[in-house]
Every structure is written in structure tokens, then in C-alpha cells.
Amino acid sequence: MNKRNIDQMIPHAVQKLHSLVKGGSIDKVYSGYLSSFGPTVISSGILQTVMFYSADKNKNRVLKIMYELIQDSLKSDASSMETMLTQNENFKDYDIKNRILEANIACKLAIRTFDLKE
Numbered sequence: 001m002n003k004r005n006i007d008q009m010i011p012h013a014v015q016k017l018h019s020l021v022k023g024g025s026i027d028k029v030y031s032g033y034l035s036s037f038g039p040t041v042i043s044s045g046i047l048q049t050v051m052f053y054s055a056d057k058n059k060n061r062v063l064k065i066m067y068e069l070i071q072d073s074l075k076s077d078a079s080s081m082e083t084m085l086t087q088n089e090n091f092k093d094y095d096i097k098n099r100i101l102e103a104n105i106a107c108k109l110a111i112r113t114f115d116l117k118e
Helices: 003-020 028-044 046-054 057-074 081-092 094-111
Strands: none
Touching: 003 057, 003 094, 028 046, 028 057, 028 094, 046 057, 046 081, 046 094, 057 081, 057 094, 081 094
16 A cells, blocks of 8 residues: 555545535444445455445445545546456456555545544
8 A cells, every 4th residue: 555645535535525424524434434444355355345335325335435536546437346346357456455445544534534423
């Protein structure tokens, strides 16, 4: 992972996270989804984690934000992270996994700038 990439993503992550704001704050559950994403990738793998997050409406919102952050750098025209990973077995690509984890870290850092509600 590259700290410079993460630092460049943070302002964009803040903009994307505004879509989760309701009543001036973000539900704390979204912070939990972001925090658990990385460890789940380590224990289960990137493809399994993305499939699991895609199945839940709220978790999928977080996944969509992370994908929007890296879609241009991956030069992908896939409509979702799930589709992008299954195309040409991209889930085996170490660089793609790292970009996804960088986007996750940028979102975790960016969500700290918002008020979180229970």
C-alpha cells in the first residue's frame, strides 16, 4: 500500500461520503463496515469479502464509494467492484487488492471528519 495514494484519495472520499449523511451526521454502522472490511479481506480474501458486502444494501453503499474512488485508476468500465473483480479473474491481482484496501483506508480516515450517530 502506498501512503501517497491514500492521501490523494482522502478529499475524494470525503466528497463521496457526503452521500451517507442524514440529518447532519452519518450512522455509526458505516464506520463499522469500513473498519471491518480490511480484516475480512485478510481472513476471507478480496472476492469473498466483496461478495459478502454486495449482498447487504448498506454494506454495498460503502463498497460502491470505495469502488468509485479507484475506478479511474484501474481503468475499469465495470459497473461494480464485484463485476470488476470477476472479469478476467482480477481478484487474483495483488495490485487491485492493494488499491481496494487503499480506498478502504482513505474512507476510514475520511469518515472521522463527520459526526457519527448511533
